[in-house]
Amino acid sequence: MPVTAVGQSVSRKDGIGKATGAAKxxxxxTWPGMLHGRTIRSTVPxxxxxxxxxxxxxTGFTIVDHADVPGxxxxxxxxxxxxxxxxxxxxxxxxxxxLLAHEDKEVLHAARVLVEYEELPPLxxxxxxxxxxxxxxxDKGDAAAMAGADLVVEGTYQTGHQEHIYIEPNxxxxxxxxxxxxxxxxxxxPFYALKALKALLGPDIPARVVQTETGGGFGGKxxxxxxxxxxxxxxxxxSGRPVKIIYDRVEDMVSTTKRHPSIxxxxxxxxxxxxxxxxxxxxxxxGGAYVTLSPVVLSRGCIHAAGPYRCDNIRIEGRAVFTNTxxxxxxxxxxAPQTEFAVEVQMERVAEALGMDPVEFRRKNALRAGDxxxxxxxxxxxxxxxxxxxxxxxxxxFARKRTEYExxxxxxxxxxxxxxxxxxxxxxxxxxxxxxxxxxxxxxRIATGSTEIGQGTRTMHAQIVxxxxxxxxxSVEVAQPDTKHVVDSGPxxxxxxxxxxxxxxxxxxxxxRSELGKLSPAEYFAKHGAMTVxxxxxxxxxxxxxxxxxxxxxxxxxxxGCDVVELxxxxxxxxxxxxxxxxxxxxxxxxxxxxxxxxxxxxxxxGLGYALLERVVMRNGAMANAQLTNYxxxxxxxVPEIDVVMLENPYPGxxxxxxGLGELPMDGPAxxxxxxxxxxxxxxxAIPATPEMIAxxxxxxxx
Amino acid sequence: xxxxxxxxxxxxxxxxxxxxxxxxxxxxxxxAGATDLxxxxxxxxxxxxxxxxxxxxxxxxxxxxxxxxxxxxALASFTALQRSPLVVKRLPMLVEAARLVGGVQIQNRxxxxxxxxxxxxxxxxxxxxxxxxxxxxxxxVDGERRVPMTEFYTGYRASVMRPDELxxxxxxxxxxxxxxxxxxxxxxxxxxxxxxxxxVRDGPRAARFAIGSVAPTVVRARKAEGxxxxxxxxxxxxxxxxxxITPIDDLRSTAEYRTAVAGNLLxxxxxxxx
Ligand SMILES: Cc1cc2nc3c(=O)[nH]c(=O)nc-3n(C[C@H](O)[C@H](O)[C@H](O)COP(=O)(O)OP(=O)(O)OC[C@H]3O[C@@H](n4cnc5c(N)ncnc54)[C@H](O)[C@@H]3O)c2cc1C
Numbered sequence: 001m002p003v004t005a006v007g008q009s010v011s012r013k014d015g016i017g018k019a020t021g022a023a024k025x026x027x028x029x030t031w032p033g034m035l036h037g038r039t040i041r042s043t044v045p046x047x048x049x050x051x052x053x054x055x056x057x058x059t060g061f062t063i064v065d066h067a068d069v070p071g072x073x074x075x076x077x078x079x080x081x082x083x084x085x086x087x088x089x090x091x092x093x094x095x096x097x098x099l100l101a102h103e104d105k106e107v108l109h110a111a112r113v114l115v116e117y118e119e120l121p122p123l124x125x126x127x128x129x130x131x132x133x134x135x136x137x138x139d140k141g142d143a144a145a146m147a148g149a150d151l152v153v154e155g156t157y158q159t160g161h162q163e164h165i166y167i168e169p170n171x172x173x174x175x176x177x178x179x180x181x182x183x184x185x186x187x188x189x190p191f192y193a194l195k196a197l198k199a200l201l202g203p204d205i206p207a208r209v210v211q212t213e214t215g216g217g218f219g220g221k222x223x224x225x226x227x228x229x230x231x232x233x234x235x236x237x238x239s240g241r242p243v244k245i246i247y248d249r250v251e252d253m254v255s256t257t258k259r260h261p262s263i264x265x266x267x268x269x270x271x272x273x274x275x276x277x278x279x280x281x282x283x284x285x286x287g288g289a290y291v292t293l294s295p296v297v298l299s300r301g302c303i304h305a306a307g308p309y310r311c312d313n314i315r316i317e318g319r320a321v322f323t324n325t326x327x328x329x330x331x332x333x334x335x336a337p338q339t340e341f342a343v344e345v346q347m348e349r350v351a352e353a354l355g356m357d358p359v360e361f362r363r364k365n366a367l368r369a370g371d372x373x374x375x376x377x378x379x380x381x382x383x384x385x386x387x388x389x390x391x392x393x394x395x396x397x398f399a400r401k402r403t404e405y406e407x408x409x410x411x412x413x414x415x416x417x418x419x420x421x422x423x424x425x426x427x428x429x430x431x432x433x434x435x436x437x438x439x440x441x442x443x444x445r446i447a448t449g450s451t452e453i454g455q456g457t458r459t460m461h462a463q464i465v466x467x468x469x470x471x472x473x474x475s476v477e478v479a480q481p482d483t484k485h486v487v488d489s490g491p492x493x494x495x496x497x498x499x500x501x502x503x504x505x506x507x508x509x510x511x512x513r514s515e516l517g518k519l520s521p522a523e524y525f526a527k528h529g530a531m532t533v534x535x536x537x538x539x540x541x542x543x544x545x546x547x548x549x550x551x552x553x554x555x556x557x558x559x560x561g562c563d564v565v566e567l568x569x570x571x572x573x574x575x576x577x578x579x580x581x582x583x584x585x586x587x588x589x590x591x592x593x594x595x596x597x598x599x600x601x602x603x604x605x606x607g608l609g610y611a612l613l614e615r616v617v618m619r620n621g622a623m624a625n626a627q628l629t630n631y632x633x634x635x636x637x638x639v640p641e642i643d644v645v646m647l648e649n650p651y652p653g654x655x656x657x658x659x660g661l662g663e664l665p666m667d668g669p670a671x672x673x674x675x676x677x678x679x680x681x682x683x684x685x686a687i688p689a690t691p692e693m694i695a696x697x698x699x700x701x702x703x
Numbered sequence: 704x705x706x707x708x709x710x711x712x713x714x715x716x717x718x719x720x721x722x723x724x725x726x727x728x729x730x731x732x733x734x735a736g737a738t739d740l741x742x743x744x745x746x747x748x749x750x751x752x753x754x755x756x757x758x759x760x761x762x763x764x765x766x767x768x769x770x771x772x773x774x775x776x777a778l779a780s781f782t783a784l785q786r787s788p789l790v791v792k793r794l795p796m797l798v799e800a801a802r803l804v805g806g807v808q809i810q811n812r813x814x815x816x817x818x819x820x821x822x823x824x825x826x827x828x829x830x831x832x833x834x835x836x837x838x839x840x841x842x843x844v845d846g847e848r849r850v851p852m853t854e855f856y857t858g859y860r861a862s863v864m865r866p867d868e869l870x871x872x873x874x875x876x877x878x879x880x881x882x883x884x885x886x887x888x889x890x891x892x893x894x895x896x897x898x899x900x901x902x903v904r905d906g907p908r909a910a911r912f913a914i915g916s917v918a919p920t921v922v923r924a925r926k927a928e929g930x931x932x933x934x935x936x937x938x939x940x941x942x943x944x945x946x947x948i949t950p951i952d953d954l955r956s957t958a959e960y961r962t963a964v965a966g967n968l969l970x971x972x973x974x975x976x977x
Binding site: 106107109110248250571572573574575577613617624625629630632634635636637638691692695696 | 704705706707708709710745746747887889890891892893894895898954955956957959960963964967968970971
């Protein structure tokens, strides 16, 4: 069958709508009789609610508190510990207490609600927290082998919160419909929101979720939208009218989830010749006030904590802990950017301690096919650690520059990293993701729960179907995710939408082709009428994983990357100027080269912001700089053009050889930047590495 | 928007006289480009509800020369400053400052008068005006007065301007010598200053140097200038500068960093303009 769409940068399915402004986002939609909703939130990090007083005329208002919940007041996620509306106590600033709705937005915002608290001392330091949400231990060999090392290097590394800064803040509209509630909204995972709504509304009120055009997510709209969706649904249920809730930027930054801050401690034992003998890693994630997805973030963080290196003796111990801060949640990379930052700076320091070239040290220890990871997974031919490293080093003339820049204000540094694609371990087996293809009068329609959030889902899925079915790309439609009309394909997260859902679609298309015979879908429809093919994901049969011991095949495959950063530090202001950034990444094969490049560029920029600029200032448990003026993400002037290299190493388990890509680019930039700063002599162990921190960092002797 | 905009009371006078009369009659808050005002309206922190829109006062927009004096109307936008051949020729460091204020959209709306009246210690034009001994022209129904930029501010966000006065113009005497400007923001563009400096090198020992974001108001570094004028060492001038600023830790930076960078920038200015 001739391949015509895959591998081509075909025009995006959503391109014209977005470029012309025709695409409708949540705040563009209205319904007759619609009310606007507002959330009254806690202003203290910990306290008991003594009284809630209304200092306004309540005529025309719909007011909802926890007593109005028809079903369960607990968000239905991993644990049911987080109330949609606080009952007696609040555990973090920004915690929802009460909901108001009114048809006039100005009247709504003018309403004053006074909440009186009995304030209690908050717990803000994760290291001091004894309330643990989850602990994980990964053991390989015997870490006591450390005793046989020639040299042991220790280090503690810290990363801060990070905000998603999707362009579109959270927004939903709940509409009473057919005796139930339909929520339209900016949502990454409509079936997560559906599950939460069902628990909230109880068995008598049917729920439905429709994804509206979504202006970015980065994980921030993975589990979080269940809360605004639930709130709007409660207001709509009580008022009997559609209710829209749109957060403004400040509310979004103060009260929604962020990337987990981390503290990671390493002890690494090596032989004089650079052989890794043993690694001990302790990972602490600050989960915030409720569990959300912290156990899974911790899991992915721990699995990646030893880096892409071969070492026979590894012990990784992780814990996610409670603090009285807004709950942290999913964010592109999901724990791996934190732990890979730590291990890559640690590896740089081990090489320094050995007096070894950082590239040589990595080359010696990088994972190869046949090696085993920390969880004991034997890697296959889809392991490209050495390939990305060698290409990055060659392309950037790393060795020459490393020497040449000695003694100047310039420096060069790199990081080697990897990222598991899809859900961890048996996750994909439990998910039982489905996808459906439907023959239509004009071609074929894809009906999955996978969401387009800017990353190109619709386009990429249509390419896969077009080629697998042997029909023109233009004849493939993609249905808007609506839980009433599409199947649950699992969440649009974990770098799984191409590799996993794309694979099911490929199989659907192959099956449909055999049903169609020589007919085109339109011809078939004219002759026989509608036809649908629906299939469930079958993970590779060799995957073995034990959740109790954390041993086995953590992921079906991994993407591999090597980032090289060249920078200059201003001698007067300590500003870091990035001069060149090279991102060499292997993720099987790009289905759509322009979109793939966009993911790498965007993820790299997000990682550079994480490394240098993006600092969440917490004061008494609340984000104090919740504005785009003072929480600074990179502008085009802060990043140079990025040299993106896409190495190919097709993965047999993915559609047309593709692996996952979305998160991989997020893992590498921070350690590459900090390793370049090390090259200048700045011993930085925490990010963001602000000019203030660089100014204060002792300049050690150069290596 | 957290404030009910439909309830705001806005007057839009056509002449300066009627504007000044309106200010005198019923205390109103002037609006120029609204780039500062809108932020506080949006957050719900602005108390004012009665406004006076200055946008029709074309006479406050001009940029002219009067003898040796450059006269910049209070409503001149940062874009207008960049495009004015007079400013480019006579006060190039104001052009540099204007280019670094916000982004293009902000530069199109934001005015010089608004930057001065807003009285944020981080205002990027302020050190430029302080270093060149500009005068602020204030007008009320009672008449006009001129206040040297270096005496305009009385404290954090406080100035000698009365509620019934408008800034109508800024007057800049002829500047001889090398002009030098440097903004240190939280990123390469679209950033509020952590430290911002402007200097004029009038001769081998003569310098005028002003610095923002390191004290409640913009600081004209008289002590450091004095050290240099007497032929003192640059390190001595740096110490003098560091003693006459009072930086704080805030959301954007630290006192320690600001102190160090202020010193570094004085050294750099002195070396580059030698
Ligand atoms: C996104 C963004 C980025 C920004 N970046 C920068 C930056 O990089 N550097 C910087 O310095 N500033 C920055 N600002 C702040 C702002 O743009 C400037 O201070 C601008 O010069 C204000 O001018 P305006 O005309 O918009 O003032 P307005 O907002 O209209 O007014 C500001 C204040 O001045 C008063 N006022 C205005 N004109 C007069 C007058 N003629 N007489 C008396 N009182 C008057 C008003 O009553 C008000 O109190 C930024 C603002 C935004 C929103």
